[in-house]
Amino acid sequence: MTASSTMASAATIDQKMALLSTDEAQIPVWRHFFAFTDVPRPSGHEERVVQMLKDFADQRGLVWKQDAIGNIVIKRPGSGGGESAPSVVIQNHVDMVTEANSDSTHDFMKDPIKLLRDGDWIHADGTTLGADNGVGAATALALLDMPKDAKLPPIEGLFTIDEERGLTGAFELDPSLIEGRMLLNLDTEDWGVIFIGCAGGGDSKITLPVTRTALPSGAKCCEVAVTGLLGGHSGLNIHEGRGNAVQMLAEVLAAISRTDGNMRVASVDGGDKRNAIAREARAVIAVEDPAAAAKVAEKCMKDFRLEYGTLEAGLSIAATEVPAPDVPALDVASTGKMLALLRTLPHGVAKMSHSLPNLVETSNNVAAVKEDAPGGSSLIVTCATRSSVGPALETLRGKIKAIAELCGAECVQEDAYPGWQPNPNSTLLSLAKSQYQELLGREPGVEAIHAGLECGIIGEKIPGIEMISMGPSITGAHSPDERVCVPTVKPFWDVTLKLLEKLADVKA
Incomplete structure (x- = not known):
């Protein structure tokens, strides 16, 4: 990415930040999400967004690795007392569904996503938004970008490709890319619920x-x-x-x-x-x-x-x-x-x-x-x-x-991809529920989802890994009606951050 394109992107991101109130703009997820909306990333064409992730890591001195299919992991060492804690994987996919209304002239291969706000919701102008899974991926970047003295365990940001078209990145994932045996998938869209299982297909x-x-x-x-x-x-x-x-x-x-x-x-x-x-x-x-x-x-x-x-x-x-x-x-x-x-x-x-x-x-x-x-x-x-x-x-x-x-x-x-069998007794789930209760004063729902998450495939590749999935409220995914509920992003961020702070206390 050239310096001029980076500056132009920063200017565009600043314009999009104007959609938020002053308090909303303090949540670090948003600036990273708006950066994702500036980079074309149709399924099967993730080269530019993967390069953006590499540049992000290089600019911060973070180690990154990439497997043969194109998945990338960015590693942040533990800090603030979490240096010796076990690594935690934050997993998201970087591609997006490209659907547009018939009267739209949007070119998903070159055009940034145009954003609009309607009350509590942000959506695109006649196209899919890419909040699925862009908000989750942005949350991973915000965590990797935390201050060096923040209390966090070692974090492995795992960004997979081509999820929407056929889970290709997960199927071809080199499991040696990651070390962690606890994984937070941030690709679900119903805030207030922690998901612990999904359908195969x-x-x-x-x-x-x-x-x-x-x-x-x-x-x-x-x-x-x-x-x-x-x-x-x-x-x-x-x-x-x-x-x-x-x-x-x-x-x-x-x-x-x-x-x-x-x-x-x-x-x-x-x-x-x-x-x-x-x-x-x-x-x-x-x-x-x-x-x-x-x-x-x-x-x-x-x-x-x-x-x-x-x-x-x-x-x-x-x-x-x-x-x-x-x-x-x-x-x-x-x-x-x-x-x-x-x-x-x-x-x-x-x-x-x-x-x-x-x-x-x-x-x-x-x-x-x-x-x-x-x-x-x-x-x-x-x-x-x-x-x-x-x-x-x-x-x-x-x-x-x-x-x-x-x-x-x-x-x-073709052979079906596996579902993700629920484990209601996992340590990760117990910690997530307690942090949710402590922050918000109520227990989250715990459910399985009738959708294909990469967790099922990753779980087969890495037996015994503990996994949960959560995310802010997103409706209309895979259609031009896709939108993200702005007020749910803050509690989602707060719970995710607090859970990681708690995991920083776990001894390897």
């Missing part, structure tokens, strides 16, 4: 071969668009019954085909990230009567609005006449197979936990449907399945594979 890539033929001269076409849905995190929000744009689109197209038996799909594009509920989906279709198709789409919108009520108040479904595309369209048989696949795949909660109240045990997200290429010979459907029970995960994945094959598709499923 696995993806399904379904490839449906299709036959295309040229559209006749003078063919009439329209674009069917499903927009305005909430979307959200495919684990944390799956139990809320939010609409799935991919499956809604399939239902609309099926309704049109019932009145037009020769309807054909020329192009289709719905959803995006595997771990996000699809917010938007579109298809260009050839029909006999675009006006009739528009009426069917309008009726479908009314029906879905009745079904979802106020939950999906922004839902819009429209069929608009467009020129015929220059690519051949799916024939009627392939169109039917596509609709059968998308309408039959399970989406949402498959089973609630019998062991933990209100915890989703098993779910599936029909995440996206794409063409392999414009006018290509196959369609690609992505599903993300989660479960806290291994056999239940594989049962549901088996059903997905069977449905795909019945529709004439191939289904490839």
Whole structure:
């Protein structure tokens, strides 16, 4: 990073600090978080943010190491009486989900995140914010940046890459990178709760071969668009019954085909990230009567609005006449197979936990449907399945594979990633609960989460490591509605700092 770019970044960070009150600005987490919002860091493109972390360490004389996949650990020695305490790992991922509203011109590969404040909340301008997991990563930097006489144990800031796209950094982590056997993961989003377990999961890539033929001269076409849905995190929000744009689109197209038996799909594009509920989906279709198709789409919108009520108040479904595309369209048989696949795949909660109240045990997200290429010979459907029970995960994945094959598709499923089994009797949890109680006058909740945290994978690589996860309140993760609750960042910081001060008293 050049001196000029560093100065420009500092100026931008100062502008963002103006979003905070004087008291809020005293919390060191914020300046580091705003630095993260200035550095593009899409999953799979973490080079710039990793370089920022290396520069951070070098400027402070801290030792850093990097493994072959690109994860980085920054080490701060113990201080203030904690020099001989066991090392504590502070773990976060540095990549972010890159979702934007359809009218946004934001370029996640080069543009800083634009921030806005609305009451107690900070959010981005039409894009994901990156508070997941940027606030946690910023907290780690704030701890590594504490004064040299602060009472702290040795700290290992572990920053993993490519979590959002497939937990790649955790899967490929070189465990020799870290020494600590207590780990604080700061990647959960419900302040007031300490998490001690998470779901495992696995993806399904379904490839449906299709036959295309040229559209006749003078063919009439329209674009069917499903927009305005909430979307959200495919684990944390799956139990809320939010609409799935991919499956809604399939239902609309099926309704049109019932009145037009020769309807054909020329192009289709719905959803995006595997771990996000699809917010938007579109298809260009050839029909006999675009006006009739528009009426069917309008009726479908009314029906879905009745079904979802106020939950999906922004839902819009429209069929608009467009020129015929220059690519051949799916024939009627392939169109039917596509609709059968998308309408039959399970989406949402498959089973609630019998062991933990209100915890989703098993779910599936029909995440996206794409063409392999414009006018290509196959369609690609992505599903993300989660479960806290291994056999239940594989049962549901088996059903997905069977449905795909019945529709004439191939289904490839990589090995699932492990869940994190709760340990309610760990020393780390006991200390965290006591510090929470002492500072805030109430006990925290202790729960498992229906989302994939890196803790499950790290726990397999380092048997016996004690782990907990916590974080400030963040809502709308993996969607442009993502926001962080400003008043929860201070108590989160205070409890984290006090817990580390307590761990500084532990003797190795």
